[in-house]
Amino acid sequence: MQLIKPLYWILVATCLAVTPLHASEDTHDDDGEVHSSAPETKGPHGGLLLKQDDTTVELQIFEQGVPPEYRAWVTHGGKPITDGVDLNVRLTRLGGQVDTFDFAFQGDYWLGDGVVTEPHSFDVEVMVALNGAQYDWQWESHEGRTRIATDIAAKAGIQATQAGPGSIEKTLTTYGQLTTAPEQLARVRARFPGVVTKINARLGDRVAKGDLLAQVESNESLKTYDLRAPIDGVVIERQISEGEIAGEQPLFAIADLTTLWAELRVFPGQRTEVAVDQKVHLQAEGFDQQARIGHLLPSPGNASSSLARVEVDNPDGTLSPGLLVAGDIVVETLELPLAVENRALQSFRDWSVVFIQVGDTYEIRPLELGRSDGTLTEVLGGLQAGDRYVVENSYLIKADIEKSGASHDH
Incomplete structure (x- = not known):
């Protein structure tokens, strides 16, 4: 917030307020045609009152x-x-979009042919x-609009993109x-029973x-032989110490943790929607990764659910087996x-x-x-x-428009 507030006030200080409805003097062209800006005077129906000579037009949205x-409502010489x-x-x-309205009399008033779509912000003629x-009357009737200098918008981090097609994803959690x-x-087990004479790897070592x-000294030959790591990985178990007897039990367990697997439980009602190679968004605390379903397997113990197995990259070893994850398939x-x-x-009024x-x-x-997937x-x-x-x-733009007091007055 220490960064945003100064940018916001720079933005507000340099933006122009929404242009208000205002009156200007009538002008005449060479043919004597009258042009005027709309006054702020209201007519009996609450619309803008446009007057020239003996003719008045009250216009209302x-x-x-x-x-x-x-x-x-049109009058001439005081008569409707x-x-x-x-x-x-x-x-x-x-x-640059232009909307035009022609009017027909409807018994009590003249009605324009069409809907005046929001926002009601335009140059009117x-x-x-x-x-x-x-x-001919012309004026500006702007609402929900502001102007921001290009350099100020850049400093405030305001960025725009072009509207166009997109795709959304329906997911199953x-x-x-x-x-x-x-x-x-x-x-790793001892090849021959014997006494462990040296331990060179500790729990957690890479x-x-x-x-x-x-190293183990064989009971039969009394010769010492080496136990070496069969794969790259992390020592996740160590079941022996120097001086102890190595028999048939595993002495070390080494796991390659650069790749893990997420096993996601798929219930019977979900099974028809799930297939191999579908994209999955995996999430856990401090973890967010996109992957694909590699296998679909029955759950252990003849459970009714299935397991969707998803390969997870873990090059830094920051993830550990047993971590609970959510998967949006x-x-x-x-x-x-x-x-x-x-x-x-953004929310603005009721929109x-x-x-x-x-x-x-x-x-x-x-x-x-319409439809949404939370991103689009x-x-x-x-x-x-x-x-x-x-x-x-x-x-920031919403705040600036609200600060300028954008009206909804017609």
């Missing part, structure tokens, strides 16, 4: 009980206009043709423990094939047309969102989400393939 839709109006709204979103006159394969365990373990891989990384997802990036501008994109999540709506969305430190 209506969201009560219906998907967001445009409604408008119910026909003879060509009303059009054009919305230009961050990234309203065009009206009435009695041969043209009216199993449990088991690490073991040593029989072929990686060697037990030995190489051919290293001297002990990948039983199905699903290809998705569009997916995002879970680390990019799950990502933040898209266009240049040095960032904006929320509420998403309709399917996107059913709200994002387009090719959009750049923030994957690293997206919470």
Whole structure:
């Protein structure tokens, strides 16, 4: 936290707040066509009130009980206009997407043809043709948007990637423990009974094939012979000391621990989904490794479950036989047309969102989400393939937008 806080305040100090709805003076082009910015004045229905000469348009995004839709009320000379109006709204979103709405009279108001999708953040142009006159209002209505200079975003560790297809994995969770394969365990016995005259290996020593373990004086010949390590490995058992009699019992056990096996218990109800060569995500405390099922075997003692054996790399010898492990077996891989990384997802109002990036501008994109495997999540709506969305430190952008007081006012 000592590192993040300074970066956050650098970020906040240099970001621009969300652009508010504002009014500007009317302008006229060479043909006398009127252009104006939308005032903040509200009409009787709670919508924005656009006025020019004797013509007014009240424009509202209506969201009560219906998907967001445009409604408008048009008057001329103080009288409601119910026909003879060509009303059009054009919305230009961050990234260049343009939504257009034509209006038809519905008895009490003029209704736009389509849903005003979230976020309600766009540059608005309203065009009206009435009695041969043209009216045009333009303004910015931005929400959930902020601007961050490129160098500041880099210092804060904000990184984006391109949205596109992905694959998620359906997994089956199993449990088991690490073991040593029989072929990686060697037990060393005396060739001839006799007295142990020298011990050269202690419990826990690493030995190489051919290293001297002990010397034994034969009872029959009274000659001394060497006991040497038959494999590379670790001495995991020592059952003898100098001066003791070596008989038929094992004196040393040496295990090659560079490779272990995870034996995962698969219950009868799971067996039809599990097969050799399926990918497995193995996890234990301080251990996370991806491997594949090498064998499927019956459990010892005629148990109804099976054992899925998975080879585990252990080059440093940090893992030990007996360690309990969990294994997520990948039983199905699903290809998705569009997916995002879970680390990019943030909550904003009642939505799950990502933040898209266009240049040095960032904006929320509420998403309709589908299936997930904890790493990737399917996107059913709200994002387009090719959009750049923030994957690293997206919470900084959320904090900056919330600090700027992004509104949801139409």
